[in-house]
Amino acid sequence: MNSQAIFPLRSECPPALCDCGRGALLDASPADLRILRLTRDEEKRLLQRLESLDSLADLRHMQQRMEQQLGLQLVIGTSPREVRTLRGITILVAERPGLCRKTRQAIPAAIKRSLEQRPEIAFALLDEDSLFARLPDHAGTIPASP
Numbered sequence: 443m444n445s446q447a448i449f450p451l452r453s454e455c456p457p458a459l460c461d462c463g464r465g466a467l468l469d470a471s472p473a474d475l476r477i478l479r480l481t482r483d484e485e486k487r488l489l490q491r492l493e494s495l496d497s498l499a500d501l502r503h504m505q506q507r508m509e510q511q512l513g514l515q516l517v518i519g520t521s522p523r524e525v526r527t528l529r530g531i532t533i534l535v536a537e538r539p540g541l542c543r544k545t546r547q548a549i550p551a552a553i554k555r556s557l558e559q560r561p562e563i564a565f566a567l568l569d570e571d572s573l574f575a576r577l578p579d580h581a582g583t584i585p586a587s588p
Contacts, residue, residue, distance in 0.1 A: 498566035
């Protein structure tokens with residue numbers, strides 16, 4: 443077992459319900475234990491924060507902070523075809539030892555709820571990939587291709 447952590451660790455999930463590998467992570471000698479900082483209370487706070495995003499910059503900031511503080515890799519992308527609803531926006535949390543299956547599902551769900559409340563974030567996300575770059579401007583003309 444690793445030396446005592448100076449921060450509270452997430453409690454163990456019921457063995458039959460989760461495949462997070464918390465025990466194996468704790469037994470590994472040079473292990474990245476940042477994910478175990480996400481206690482149940484901290485997870486609730488994180489999900490509430492993700493549900494209250496106010497801009498794409500805020501989403502990107504949270505994505506960066508989750509990577510720095512917890513080692514969570516969050517991938518947000520759009521469908522290669524067209525996006526008609528929020529289902530066309532893919533939000534994935536990379537699987538890693540110590541990360542609960544339910545948490546991997548709850549984070550994308552919280553972000554999608556935020557996108558539903560603030561569709562301008564979804565539009566900005568789509569605009570990042572230049573989806574709207576070829577739309578007519580206010581004069582009704584289509585901008586020239588670069």
